[in-house]
Amino acid sequence: MRKVLALIAVISIVALLGLESAACGKPLASISALPDKVNLPVNSTQTLKIVATIDFQQQSVTASCAYKSDNGKIATVNEAGLITGIAPGTANINIYFTKDQVTKSVIVPVTVMSDFKSITASPNTVSLAVKATQSLKIAASVDIKVEDVTATSTYKSDNGKIAAITAGGLITGVAAGTATITVSYTRDKVTKTATVPVTVK
Numbered sequence: 001m002r003k004v005l006a007l008i009a010v011i012s013i014v015a016l017l018g019l020e021s022a023a024c025g026k027p028l029a030s031i032s033a034l035p036d037k038v039n040l041p042v043n044s045t046q047t048l049k050i051v052a053t054i055d056f057q058q059q060s061v062t063a064s065c066a067y068k069s070d071n072g073k074i075a076t077v078n079e080a081g082l083i084t085g086i087a088p089g090t091a092n093i094n095i096y097f098t099k100d101q102v103t104k105s106v107i108v109p110v111t112v113m114s115d116f117k118s119i120t121a122s123p124n125t126v127s128l129a130v131k132a133t134q135s136l137k138i139a140a141s142v143d144i145k146v147e148d149v150t151a152t153s154t155y156k157s158d159n160g161k162i163a164a165i166t167a168g169g170l171i172t173g174v175a176a177g178t179a180t181i182t183v184s185y186t187r188d189k190v191t192k193t194a195t196v197p198v199t200v201k
Contacts, residue, residue: 027100028102030052030106031050031065031104031105032106033048033051033095037109038110038111039111039113040085040111041085041112042112042116045084047080048093049081050106052099054099062081065097066096067095070091070093070094074086074088074110074112075091075093075110081095083110087112087188087189088112089111090110092107092109114187116187116192117143118141119141119185121138121195122137125199127198128201130176130201132172133172135168137150138169140185142187150169153183154185155169155181156184157181158179158180159178163200165181173198179198180196181198
């Protein structure tokens, strides 16, 4: 009888240890994102890869996660984890994965940069007679492209008594002397300027 009781006691202890071990083990320990932070230009994309640690093993769970941007005006994310830069600024992508009623989350900071680099004026210097005119052409360097932004730029003369300029970039010599035309163009909330020295003879 004592042997039976001893055997029952041993079995009970083993079972209890097994239950404690199972209780201590967490099927879903954590999730991580690759990359863990994102920097990208406007209109560019970056795909996230999400890895979950389950039963001490890493598994790809990218397609099973839920994604949410805290600032969709800066960066959006779709159901596949594809981030798109919308406008310069910062946002956070919140990622959630649930398994066996256990949910883990991770946050990926996103910085979106403007792909607008500079503007140039052509010609970059102007010499003209009184009452003569000269049109400017303004080009913007955006990513690896060059765009004509003459019509959407703004123009200002620092001395309208010498050289005047219209909203379309047409310079007119008013009187002999020198002036400077400042050209501004804004894209993605970023403003670039160029200056054009003018000599009127």
